[in-house]
Amino acid sequence: MPVDLSGPLMSAFKKAKREFEKAIKNGDMETAGKKAMECARILRQLSKYDEFNRESYLQKAKKWDAIGRDIEAGRYGVKRKSRPMREGRRNTGGAAGAGEEGEEEADQFRRYVEGLITRSSVRWGDIGGLDEVKRLMMETVVISALQRPSSIQPWKGILLFGPPGTGKTLLASAAAGSLKATFFSVKASSVLSKYFGESTKIISALYSVARERAPSIVFIDEVDALTTKRSGEQSEASRRMLSTLLTELDGFQDKGSDLLVMTLAATNTPWDLDEAVLSRFQRRVYVPLPDEKAAKEIIRINTRGLDIRKLDLNAIAEESVRRLYSGRDIKNLCQEAVWNMIREENRDLHKLAELPYEKLKRRSLRTRPLEMRDFEAAFRKIKSPLTRRDVERYERWAEQFGG
Numbered sequence: 001m002p003v004d005l006s007g008p009l010m011s012a013f014k015k016a017k018r019e020f021e022k023a024i025k026n027g028d029m030e031t032a033g034k035k036a037m038e039c040a041r042i043l044r045q046l047s048k049y050d051e052f053n054r055e056s057y058l059q060k061a062k063k064w065d066a067i068g069r070d071i072e073a074g075r076y077g078v079k080r081k082s083r084p085m086r087e088g089r090r091n092t093g094g095a096a097g098a099g100e101e102g103e104e105e106a107d108q109f110r111r112y113v114e115g116l117i118t119r120s121s122v123r124w125g126d127i128g129g130l131d132e133v134k135r136l137m138m139e140t141v142v143i144s145a146l147q148r149p150s151s152i153q154p155w156k157g158i159l160l161f162g163p164p165g166t167g168k169t170l171l172a173s174a175a176a177g178s179l180k181a182t183f184f185s186v187k188a189s190s191v192l193s194k195y196f197g198e199s200t201k202i203i204s205a206l207y208s209v210a211r212e213r214a215p216s217i218v219f220i221d222e223v224d225a226l227t228t229k230r231s232g233e234q235s236e237a238s239r240r241m242l243s244t245l246l247t248e249l250d251g252f253q254d255k256g257s258d259l260l261v262m263t264l265a266a267t268n269t270p271w272d273l274d275e276a277v278l279s280r281f282q283r284r285v286y287v288p289l290p291d292e293k294a295a296k297e298i299i300r301i302n303t304r305g306l307d308i309r310k311l312d313l314n315a316i317a318e319e320s321v322r323r324l325y326s327g328r329d330i331k332n333l334c335q336e337a338v339w340n341m342i343r344e345e346n347r348d349l350h351k352l353a354e355l356p357y358e359k360l361k362r363r364s365l366r367t368r369p370l371e372m373r374d375f376e377a378a379f380r381k382i383k384s385p386l387t388r389r390d391v392e393r394y395e396r397w398a399e400q401f402g403g
């Protein structure tokens with residue numbers, strides 16, 4: 001399944017390096033700076049395909065970054081003012097300076113976007129149930145890499161929707177941890193609050209970097225923050241950010257590019273999304289509350305390393321489903337049960353708080369196999385925030401708009 005792009009990347013790097021050298025010779029510092037940055041980016045990408053030389057590529061990438069910054073800082077004779085990127089500042093540049101500053105600003109957005117690239121230690125095996133969603137995501141990335149007739153296109157937009165705590169964000173983290181793709185993780189609300197007036201530029205930069213580093217997955221969590229239909233409430237900034245996002249989503253679909261840039265979005269209020277957004281996500285995948293089988297898997301995942309042979313997993317799973325527990329609730333249930341056991345076995349636990357750390361380290365926690373009564377007590381504490389009616393609302397929406 002891993003796609004080795006190191007060959008083409010290496011030629012791309014050599015080409016960029018030659019162009020850098022040529023630009024230096026011609027005194028074209030602007031191009032030289034861009035080429036240096038490009039070299040750094042390609043090397044960083046190369047590092048992903050070559051475990052063995054990973055460190056060396058990353059080191060070299062840093063050097064190219066430094067060259068790029070030197071050029072930018074004017075050490076090659078080109079003067080540029082450097083300004084931190086802040087919201088609400090005025091553009092005071094004259095006509096001549098504006099282009100340069102605009103470029104510099106664009107670079108700063110790019111740097112911000114590069115900071116959104118995420119690695120994760122979550123694996124598919126950490127997710128209970130949701131097999132179909134997992135398969136869909138894996139297939140999408142694989143298809144984009146395979147030779148295929150041009151009429152077969154991978155999904156470019158997948159929307160995950162479902163009740164809170166059902167694993168939408170977790171799925172995205174597993175994708176980041178397992179798929180060989182550059183993974184950008186964006187929370188709509190945090191971009192909006194941080195770069196209020198400039199969120200549209202962030203989105204453009206985001207997709208431009210994503211294209212360069214393809215195959216890429218752009219994950220937009222809590223996408224409803226951008227698009228609430230409760231009209232009037234939507235701010236000008238989120239409206240603009242949204243329209244840029246829509247353009248970007250359309251953009252690649254038209255280009256029919258071979259490189260995968262997939263947008264993955266998540267929401268727990270799908271009915272707040274307007275039609276314009278919905279129509280861009282060709283797949284809308286329902287991430288439901290766990291059924292008994294999934295519940296059992298989630299219990300296993302959250303009691304790893306403990307003895308659960310005395311538990312009746314079927315009974316616990318059944319009760320969890322009856323109570324409309326989400327994956328998050330089941331995780332909390334397990335934690336609560338584990339703590340019941342630990343407190344019972346270590347009655348003096350709170351007293352130990354007074355011991356110095358060195359002494360504490362020499363003691364170990366007493367444990368015993370988990371028992372049903374640990375869970376019975378835990379069930380009394382964990383309450384699902386959902387009602388049957390809430391769940392039905394998701395199901396109805398899934399029936400109408402899902403697929």
Ligand SMILES: Nc1ncnc2c1ncn2[C@@H]1O[C@H](COP(=O)(O)OP(=O)(O)OP(=O)(O)O)[C@@H](O)[C@H]1O
Pocket residue numbers: 126127128129130162163164165166167168169170171266267268290298301326327328329331
């Ligand atoms: N299917 C699952 N398998 C294993 N753990 C799960 C599952 N679903 C949820 N969890 C647990 O619950 C936690 C919360 O899940 P997650 O953040 O993915 O929910 P979400 O669907 O993004 O919720 P929200 O809509 O509130 O953002 C996870 O970190 C994980 O520990």
Ligand SMILES: [Mg+2]
Pocket residue numbers: 168169170221266
């Ligand atoms: Mg979430």
